Amino acid sequence: MIEELSGRDSLIHRLDPRVKIVLVFLFSVLVAVSDRFLVLLSALALGFCIALLARLPVKQLVGRLVPVNLFIVFLWFFLPFTFEGEPLFSVGPLVGTHEGVLYAARISIKSNAIMAVMIALVASTSILTLGHAMYELRIPKKLVHLFFFTYRYIHVIHQEYVRLVSAMKVRGFRPGTNMHTYKSFAHLVGMLLVRSSDRAERVYNAMLCRGFRGNLYSLSTFSLKSYDVISLVFMLAMMLALGVLEWTKMV
């Protein structure tokens, strides 16, 4: 997990997590609805600047962008050929269009820009703080709980999975392309589901025993410092500028 990096220190680490969440959200919306290449490229540059400001090791950053871009590579296989418009090039009977290429390029830039700031957010804030900040921002309680519990129990479920797989291995199970394999894997998944649901019930019971009434209280309090306000205003101004750039294109 990238959370290991949250213990470091940088300008981005020191920012109030609530400010970070709000900015990442606004930035993502802005990038997602923008069309103009000038705007998108500036946003991409801004995104990477933020990631670098968070002192993210470049290797880690690239490593985390790879899965997203693998997905985008597939888009490049299809989009240029399925979009109607001016022909640009052809591969055999397939004709790639100008519009299709532009569309695929937009998606690539948008995804990378948004991912860069997301990674910067998660890498500079501990999961715990992130959850509490979400709570402070009045994000529905159920979503925040879901977020916390996913984080806490994903390890436990993974351990359970590893245990089950080793139990299969020590009895000589070797996956192949046959009915026995499919059946065994189905059992594995089924068992994992049953165990998770049992676990969920026990955890809930344990919480009830300690007086849980549907509220998770936080031990940390956040306070906005002048540094947070300056950063907020600065980033909002940057985004406003991008927004104006995008809007003037339409006129």
Next chain:
Amino acid sequence: MDEDGLMIHLEDICFGYPGRPSVLDKLNLSFYGGERMGLMGSNGSGKTTLFHIIMGLLKPSFGRIEIMGRPVKEEKDFREVRKRIGLLFQDADDQLFSPTVLEDVAFGPLNLGKSQDEAKEIAVRALESLGLAGFEDRITHKLSGGEKRLVSLATVLAMEPDVLLLDEPTTGLDEATEERLVDILKGLDVSYILVSHDLDFLKEVTFGITCMSNGTIVRDDERIPHTHIHVHEHGRYAHEHGRKWPHDKG
């Protein structure tokens, strides 16, 4: 609170899971303040079920429950019970759900309406009392098995309960941690019921041992002379044991 009052009183409790023989069958139990009761019984004899019924996690099909002299039936009544009685679960992973130790220990006090500072203070004190000072910011899922068990105990103690229900607290602990637990339990100022299969452990930390079988409680105090078969080399020659052998426990 009356120190020696009747804390837990169960009358004719029956409980069964559908399609299986009943787990509890007309069980009666009276537990007084200041008592330390050991509970033994074979697997599936209903010890955990009994604890869950006391905490209101399971509803008996028949019978009466009185806690601290008050009859309890509804979920609302049990909410009060849970402030006075703490349950330590068999699996610490069920109990520790917060990302950090401090948050987990403070969870109970916060639910009881304590302020952030009070809850923190209580949590830190509970951790210190178990020799876990400095564990506050540890990540719960990265603790060792023994540490998890002790932190779980801290989460229950932070509720400042009058009675503890401990469900096999020694399972999976090494000898050193078990000894630490023995010392902790002996030093506690709380009444408790403790489920375990370890007779020596029970002898050490409880005042009396009660057994469960066939879904009910049997007071089995009869002293029955018995011998332990033991195996070691040179056993074919007549001999006596003057001192303890390494494998002889207790």
